Amino acid sequence: xxxxxxxxxxxxxxxxxxxxxxxxxxxxxxxxxxxxxxxxxxxxxxxxxxxxxxxxxxxxxxxxxxxxxxxxxxxxxxxxxxxxxxxxxxxxxxxxxxxxxxxxxxxxxxxxxxxxxxxxxxxxxxxxxxxxxxxxxxxxxxxxxxxxxxxxxxxxxxxxxxxxxxxxxxxxxxxxxxxxxxxxxxxxxxxxxxxxxxxxxxxxxxxxxxxxxxxxxxxxxxxxxxxxxxxxxxxxxxxxxxxxxxxxxxxxxxxxxxxxxxxxxxxxxxxxxxxxxxxxxxxxxxxxxxxxxxxxxxxxxxxxxxxxxxxxxxxxxxxxxxxxxxx
Amino acid sequence: xxxxxxxxxxxxxxxxxxxxxxxxxxxxxxxxxxxxxxxxxxxxxxxxxxxxxxxxxxxxxxxxxxxxxxxxxxxxxxxxxxxxxxxxxxxxxxxxxxxxxxxxxxxxxxxxxxxxxxxxxxxxxxxxxxxxxxxxxxxxxxxxxxxxxxxxxxxxxxxxxxxxxxxxxxxxxxxxxxxxxxxxxxxxxxxxxxxxxxxxxxxxxxxxxxxxxxxxxxxxxxxxxxxxxxxxxxxxxxxxxxxxxxxxxxxxxxxxxxxxxxxxxxxxxxxxxxxxxxxxxxxxxxxxxxxxxxxxxxxxxxxxxxxxxxxxxxxxxxxxxxxxxxxxxxxxxxxxxxx
Numbered sequence: 001x002x003x004x005x006x007x008x009x010x011x012x013x014x015x016x017x018x019x020x021x022x023x024x025x026x027x028x029x030x031x032x033x034x035x036x037x038x039x040x041x042x043x044x045x046x047x048x049x050x051x052x053x054x055x056x057x058x059x060x061x062x063x064x065x066x067x068x069x070x071x072x073x074x075x076x077x078x079x080x081x082x083x084x085x086x087x088x089x090x091x092x093x094x095x096x097x098x099x100x101x102x103x104x105x106x107x108x109x110x111x112x113x114x115x116x117x118x119x120x121x122x123x124x125x126x127x128x129x130x131x132x133x134x135x136x137x138x139x140x141x142x143x144x145x146x147x148x149x150x151x152x153x154x155x156x157x158x159x160x161x162x163x164x165x166x167x168x169x170x171x172x173x174x175x176x177x178x179x180x181x182x183x184x185x186x187x188x189x190x191x192x193x194x195x196x197x198x199x200x201x202x203x204x205x206x207x208x209x210x211x212x213x214x215x216x217x218x219x220x221x222x223x224x225x226x227x228x229x230x231x232x233x234x235x236x237x238x239x240x241x242x243x244x245x246x247x248x249x250x251x252x253x254x255x256x257x258x259x260x261x262x263x264x265x266x267x268x269x270x271x272x273x274x275x276x277x278x279x280x281x282x283x284x285x286x287x288x289x290x291x292x293x294x295x296x297x298x299x300x301x302x303x304x305x306x307x308x309x310x311x312x313x314x315x316x317x318x319x320x321x322x323x324x325x326x327x
Numbered sequence: 328x329x330x331x332x333x334x335x336x337x338x339x340x341x342x343x344x345x346x347x348x349x350x351x352x353x354x355x356x357x358x359x360x361x362x363x364x365x366x367x368x369x370x371x372x373x374x375x376x377x378x379x380x381x382x383x384x385x386x387x388x389x390x391x392x393x394x395x396x397x398x399x400x401x402x403x404x405x406x407x408x409x410x411x412x413x414x415x416x417x418x419x420x421x422x423x424x425x426x427x428x429x430x431x432x433x434x435x436x437x438x439x440x441x442x443x444x445x446x447x448x449x450x451x452x453x454x455x456x457x458x459x460x461x462x463x464x465x466x467x468x469x470x471x472x473x474x475x476x477x478x479x480x481x482x483x484x485x486x487x488x489x490x491x492x493x494x495x496x497x498x499x500x501x502x503x504x505x506x507x508x509x510x511x512x513x514x515x516x517x518x519x520x521x522x523x524x525x526x527x528x529x530x531x532x533x534x535x536x537x538x539x540x541x542x543x544x545x546x547x548x549x550x551x552x553x554x555x556x557x558x559x560x561x562x563x564x565x566x567x568x569x570x571x572x573x574x575x576x577x578x579x580x581x582x583x584x585x586x587x588x589x590x591x592x593x594x595x596x597x598x599x600x601x602x603x604x605x606x607x608x609x610x611x612x613x614x615x616x617x618x619x620x621x622x623x624x625x626x627x628x629x630x631x632x633x634x635x636x637x638x639x640x641x642x643x644x645x646x647x648x649x650x651x652x653x654x655x656x657x658x659x660x661x662x663x664x665x666x
Contacts, residue, residue, distance in 0.1 A: 074491075075514035138528075142535045172484055173540050174525050257489030257526025268525045274489070278528060281362075281390025282491025282517040284416060289392075 051300055054293035061287070066294060072259045072275070074283070079291035081298055083259035087176065087269040088302065091251060092244040094180025094265070095187055100237050102184075103191030104226070110192075111199040112221050123196065130189035138253030141182045146173045146254060149181070154266065165263035172256070176269035179255030183247050187240040194239055198232035199225055231318055238310040245303050248273040272299040353380075356626055359387040360394020360407030363493050363548070364609045367430060367644045368407070371637045375629055378636075382625045391493055391517065398424060398612045404626060406612035409493020410517065411591035423615040425660060426590040427630060428653070430638070430646035431581055433572040433606035434498050435559035437537050437552045438544040440464065444476045449563035450505030450596070450604070456483055456544060457502060458509060459523035464542065472563075479542075486536045486545030489526025491517035497607035498546050501595035546605075549573075550645040564604040565596050576603035577647035586653060590660065606647070613664065620666040630661045 052059075058066065062079060069080030106126065110119050150173045161167040202225050210224035226233070248271075256268020257278060272295055283289045358368075365388040372384035389397075391408040398406030399419050411426055436448055452468050455461035461468055465478040488495045496517045503510040513519050527533035530551040537543040537557055549572050552559045561569040570576050583599030586592045596604045611630070617623025634649075634657050641648040649657065 071520065073520035075516045075519055139535075142532065142539060147539050170482065172525055174527075174536060252489065252528045253532055257528070258521070258524070270526075278490040278526075279518050280392075280491075282392040282493075284392045284395055284410075284413065284517065 048297075048300060051293055051297040055290050055297050058287060058290035058294045062291075062294075066291075067298070070259065070261060074279070074285075074288050077285065077287045077291075079287075079294075081272070081295055083261050084270050084272045084275050084295060085298060085302070086261045087179075087255070087259075088245060088271040088273070088299070090265075091176060091179040091183055091255065091269065091271055092241060094177065095183035095244045096237065096241060098181065098184035099188045099191055099240060103188050103236070103240070104195050104233060106188075106192045107195035107199050108221055108226065110196050112225060113217070123193070126189050126192050129185070130193075134186065134247070134249040135253075137182060137185060138250035141178065141250060141254040142174075145182065146178055149173070149178060158266070166265050169262075169264040169266050171266050172268065174254050174256035174268055175266045176255060176262075177265035179251045179269060179271070180265070182250045182254050183244045186247055186250060187243050190243060191236050191240040194236035195229075195233055198229045198236060201232075202229050231314060234310075234314055234317060238307065238314075241306060241310070242303065245306065246273055246299070247271075248277045252277055272296075272302070354382045354622060354625055355385055356382055356405070356622065356629070357385045357387075357403045358394075358405040358407060358611075359389050359397045359403045360612070361391045361409045361493060361609055362388040363409050363432060364407065364430060364646070367637075367641060367646050370640055370644060371633055374637070374640070375632060378632060379625070379628065382629065384629075390491070391496075392491065394612065398614075401614075401618075404613075404622060407610065408612060409607065409609045410496040411593075411610060412612065420614075425613050425615050425664065427611040427613060427634075427657060427660065428590055428592075428608045428649060429611055429633065430641045430648060431577050431594065431606055431608040432646060433549045433577050433603055434494055434501070434546045435549050435552045435572045435605075436544065436562060437534065437547050437557040437559045439537050439539075439541055439557070441479060441541065442477075443558045444473075445558065446476065446560040447472045447563070447569050448560045450501070453562070454502050454506035454509050457485060457487075457521075457523065458506070458512070459485075481542045484540050484543040485521075485524030486527055486533050486540070486543050487521055487524050488518070488530075488533055488546075489528050492529075493517065493607065493609065494530065494546065494548055495519070497595060497605060500593050500607070501605045504593075504596045549577075553645070562604055564600075564602055565598045566600045566602075568600055570601065570603045572603045572605070574642060574645070574647045576601055577606045578650050580604070580606050581608065581647065581653060582650040586656075590657075608649075615663060616665050623664065623666045627661060627664050630664075631658065634658050634661065 058079065066079060066081055067085070068082055070082045071078045071080050072083070073079070110122060114122065150171055154171045154177075157167045158171065206224040206228055207220055210220035215223065251271055252274040255271065255274060257270050257274060258268040259270045259275070260267065262269070276292060276295055276299070279288075280292055283292055365386070368386055372386060376383065386407075391410060394406040394408045395412055395416055397403045399416065401421065412424065417424060436453060438446060440446075448469070449472060452461065452472060455468060462482060464481050464483055470478055496515065499509075499513065499515045499519050502513070503515045513522060524545075525536065527536040527545070530547045533545050534547050534551045534555045534557060537545050537547070538555060547557075559572065561571050564570050579599050580594045580597035580602035583602050584592060584594035584597040590610070592608070594606055594608060613626065613630070617626065634654055638648040638654065
């Protein structure tokens, strides 16, 4: 914060030193940036509006049932989105459970522990992971990841945790768990690189103070760095979650695309984004299209809701840590 | 001698300029729709550019649903669809829409079994498997069709398309004809409420999952099974004969199926002795009354060329061409297009 304040201070003094001739340019620049910022808001509103218009007949016909029923039958024109909502949330949750510890640990290693010469190459490698097109990841999922998961880790999980509902039942290969894992791979780079930036911005004073108090490396990382950067790290997780909710192509290729709600993670599932990608192009009847538009609207709503919840959570974290600091 | 050369140069330059002018004033005919026939359509457009350089085609393979929507909205000059348009959709059209069948393809029953023995299946068995009633490979129903084949005591993992597709339309159309239970419980569409199985995206996704999953069974377009070297079953047709899917047995189905005058036909479960039962055609959709006379004329010329010369290219790209009798009827229909 102190750094930011000093930067802002410098900007002000620079502004003051610049004389009036550039006044018009300044104003124009201000308006231009304002227009750009507003354009984003308008775009979001327009998308929401368009989705609402496109699905208005379906909303009137199915009402609340759309959100709580599980039949998706384009022939009989009965549409319920619950399995897709469930699949989107569960696959994203699995992805977060895998990618968050991995991403933050990687970031901590890269900023705190790794020898200097290895940091840059490792960071570039992780960022390269983000550049792999999702269709390629999906193909890799079908031909490499799923056969491997099916032959090694899944039977192992079933043997030891088969008594829980989560790892019971037959193992087909494509399933909710595989979908979650592929999303984890996709959101890992963003969580890692954002976390790394945040940990790098933790002032060295923090670390020095911890070491000065005789903390071990682990204690210094945990107390002085990770705890200090908690809020920022949470933001990184939310960015990852945002991507996870909307991830489409690779998930579609490995999740099994079956609209069902099953406790077992070995059973195939379906996500909102996947059903859109799968069925939009060949939907010929009006109600079918309307229902797909409503799926889009639900996904849009969930994304906004999750972001709002995250903001709220973030604020609570911020206030509690602030009060703790005061105490 | 100098002078004539100069003159010739001038003439040549003007000619070239003339060519350039026609090139820039080239007529653009827009189409959109089905993805299944996209490879042959783009081949046709390429070849046709040599026949008539004054027209260019722009075809967007956005899917059959999109093709039907765009022709209804008159945003394209022709649409393309893997399934005929429904009465409901046709009623929305501002004019009469003609269905012009172009080529056909087949869905094959592909599988992954230890040793990959050749299999024979009939409609009942396929419907039973896809309804989730036949669960094991050594089910007596499958065993009785395949005497001498060692079938494992293994679960059948059903793989179907997850994306809406003409392939699924053909598949569910066949099952609806074979099984009244399928017809009432599931029905025919580009995507349906599957009673069982896992969904793969695209032919390549289904083919990939079958190839990777021991005990899997699913349907893909013929070409994908051939290219991926996945074994596929012979299927018992309406006249009781087991037929291997091939371009010949698809054309045989086209030749023996009952084809109504509006060309909105289905050739699944065709009666011919050599007909493969699970196949379907793809259509171009055009208005009978063309709004733009010059463009309409060019479009008709192209359709005529496609029905005559274009059909000959089908085999090389693994599509089944229309049989001669149907081709004659199609040509007659094309002549009905009014400017």
